[in-house]
Amino acid sequence: MPDPKQTPMAQVLREAGYKLTQPRLAVLQVLEENAAGLNPETIYALGRTLCPSLGLVTVYRTLDLLNELGLARRVHSEHHCHSYASAGSDHHYLICESCHRVIEFPCHGLEALLESVRMQTGYVISAHLLELSGLCPDCQEHPAESA
Amino acid sequence: MPDPKQTPMAQVLREAGYKLTQPRLAVLQVLEENAAGLNPETIYALGRTLCPSLGLVTVYRTLDLLNELGLARRVHSEHHCHSYASAGSDHHYLICESCHRVIEFPCHGLEALLESVRMQTGYVISAHLLELSGLCPDCQEHPAESA
DNA sequence: CCTCTTATTGAAAAAAACTTTCAATATGAT
């Protein structure tokens, strides 16, 4: 595994002027290593294996920070409205309802819909949240398992 | 205003076998009369003007119920992840970032995007959450006000 | 490397959000 201080996400933190502290790097690493939306408590538990002194407060603070920097985003799936996942460039999540794995997808082809809504409502549309859910290939094959 | 027991939403409740109690009708009416995402506490405050004995517990219970029946949906906008709005037939919300007014819009034209994501990922997609945000016509004209 | 400034941290306490429990009540069927 690469040096946690040299990952692209760490670079963004550094360039924004934030210190690369152990607790922050632990949260970052947890998000990067888990392809799933994780709630603060889970991030806290996993993070402590990387940085035993990590506090839950810092998890909350770091999630806020990563969210501001666009390095992580909230996942809103029906029963996990308080999860976060690391964010690459696409910023749209596709969530497996069985194993809760989360992947990003590029959001192309929304323009016509947005324009149609703009015309019908008069709203100027500046942002959108699009989240898809379903079954990942693994869970389609092995309906009972989870990962 | 129409008899609260005769609104289309009330009918759905009745037909599903639930009693049309004053507290429930109050929550329902608050959601119908406010074109905005409202959090439980606000619904509670507004609801008490219609049904003074209303308890916050009942607000939570009623929101769950309305959600199950499809009569209300959660609104996930960035800073109000715990708001609810009444739901008609479209189930997709367009939120004004200034006055927080919420309207529904029909979501057509997503099929190509969904198919493309399915092909690229192998996920079977069974649901989607699409929420738009921007400025309503009023707030475009009067940038500072709110409603 | 050291030194120093200060951003960042975690424990603890506080606040907010939500749920459970249960006796009292209102609803709607009869």
Next chain:
DNA sequence: ATCATATTGAAAGTTTTTTTCAATAAGAGG
């Protein structure tokens, strides 16, 4: 009008999130 019971709200309990603040560690500059 009567009655069975679904529903209610107060209170207590639990969980989640935020605030506070003294101690610490990052990293800039020497």
